[in-house]
Amino acid sequence: MTDGSAGHRPTERADLAAMIGPLGKALMNDELPILQRHGLSMWAYAVLSTLDRTPLRTQAALAQAIGADKTRIIATLDDLQDRGLIQREPDPEDRRARLLGLTAAGERLRDAAKRDIQRGEDENWLAHLPDDERDTFLRALATLAARARPDRDEP
Amino acid sequence: MTDGSAGHRPTERADLAAMIGPLGKALMNDELPILQRHGLSMWAYAVLSTLDRTPLRTQAALAQAIGADKTRIIATLDDLQDRGLIQREPDPEDRRARLLGLTAAGERLRDAAKRDIQRGEDENWLAHLPDDERDTFLRALATLAARARPDRDEP
DNA sequence: TATTGTTATACTCTATAACTATA
DNA sequence: TATAGTTATAGAGTATAACAATA
Numbered sequence: 001m002t003d004g005s006a007g008h009r010p011t012e013r014a015d016l017a018a019m020i021g022p023l024g025k026a027l028m029n030d031e032l033p034i035l036q037r038h039g040l041s042m043w044a045y046a047v048l049s050t051l052d053r054t055p056l057r058t059q060a061a062l063a064q065a066i067g068a069d070k071t072r073i074i075a076t077l078d079d080l081q082d083r084g085l086i087q088r089e090p091d092p093e094d095r096r097a098r099l100l101g102l103t104a105a106g107e108r109l110r111d112a113a114k115r116d117i118q119r120g121e122d123e124n125w126l127a128h129l130p131d132d133e134r135d136t137f138l139r140a141l142a143t144l145a146a147r148a149r150p151d152r153d154e155p
Numbered sequence: 156m157t158d159g160s161a162g163h164r165p166t167e168r169a170d171l172a173a174m175i176g177p178l179g180k181a182l183m184n185d186e187l188p189i190l191q192r193h194g195l196s197m198w199a200y201a202v203l204s205t206l207d208r209t210p211l212r213t214q215a216a217l218a219q220a221i222g223a224d225k226t227r228i229i230a231t232l233d234d235l236q237d238r239g240l241i242q243r244e245p246d247p248e249d250r251r252a253r254l255l256g257l258t259a260a261g262e263r264l265r266d267a268a269k270r271d272i273q274r275g276e277d278e279n280w281l282a283h284l285p286d287d288e289r290d291t292f293l294r295a296l297a298t299l300a301a302r303a304r305p306d307r308d309e310p
Numbered sequence: 311t312a313t314t315g316t317t318a319t320a321c322t323c324t325a326t327a328a329c330t331a332t333a
Numbered sequence: 334t335a336t337a338g339t340t341a342t343a344g345a346g347t348a349t350a351a352c353a354a355t356a
Contacts, residue, residue, distance in 0.1 A: 017182040019300035024179040026303035027172040096337040137295035140288045145174035148181035251314040
């Protein structure tokens with residue numbers, strides 16, 4: 001018996017959660033000072049990144065997309081708007097809702113921050129994977145991450 | 156120009172942190188009800204898992220190994236000891252320190268919990284990866300996770 | 311005096327609920 | 334009345350600092 005299907009030796013691999021949790025924490029720790037240099041909080045960066053991909057029609061949808069409560073992003077949106085990084089105006093067709101989007105300055109800042117962040121990730125993390133594992137790892141990770149998106153319902 | 160090395164199209168992949176963060180959260184959400192069925196908190200399970208691999212000589216070392224503050228695990232250790240799941244006795248050679256280890260009951264509980272957790276991870280996550288990506292993903296993840304261990308100093 | 315473990319306090323973050331305005 | 338946004342309050346989780354015991 002060399003596999004662990006029945007015996008007293010239950011663990012051939014570490015739990016995914018036990019590996020991914022601390023890894024996410026370490027990535028955050030790397031990312032924080034970079035964001036700070038660009039004057040962005042983690043939530044602010046999440047907002048800029050999400051609005052880039054999909055301009056949204058309500059703040060609630062944005063909050064759900066980044067896995068936050070509606071109430072948690074308001075101060076962040078206030079600040080981003082004051083700094084001219086996002087557009088945020090009442091929808092003429094339903095003035096309760098706020099149309100959200102990036103300004104040109106917001107796009108530039110997001111691009112600059114993202115470039116620095118991914119450069120750091122390349123150097124500190126991906127560079128330490130064997131060449132023949134890196135692409136597969138990224139592809140598989142993208143698959144799992146898509147499955148974990150906060151706005152998604154499980155099938 | 157098809158690569159993003161210089162232009163206005165800076166992002167070919169999502170940030171690692173943006174993928175791994177929500178994924179870790181989703182894994183936690185899956186894991187919590189399983190742990191609850193076994194009467195374990197996340198910290199308690201981290202303690203049992205870590206003591207399994209390496210019996211430790213001080214609580215501070217244990218805290219560091221699981222990325223927690225020394226003060227945060229005390230209530231957890233009290234509870235685990237009361238339930239007979241861990242050993243925790245003053246070191247005869249230095250009675251300030253506490254020798255830590257698992258009891259037989261602690262090992263059994265850890266094994267049972269780990270089996271359920273990994274079964275859930277297999278079904279809900281790894282099963283959705285192509286067969287030829289799964290092993291490479293796990294190997295690469297283990298590499299990065301080892302690099303992210305809380306007790307480690309970066310080279 | 312320094313170190314291990316413990317307890318007490320303060321602070322941050324997050325979640326819940328109440329309020330305003332539009333519909 | 335129902336919904337989008339906002340504000341206010343309460344709670345959980347975490348970090349910091351003081352304390353007791355041993356070396």
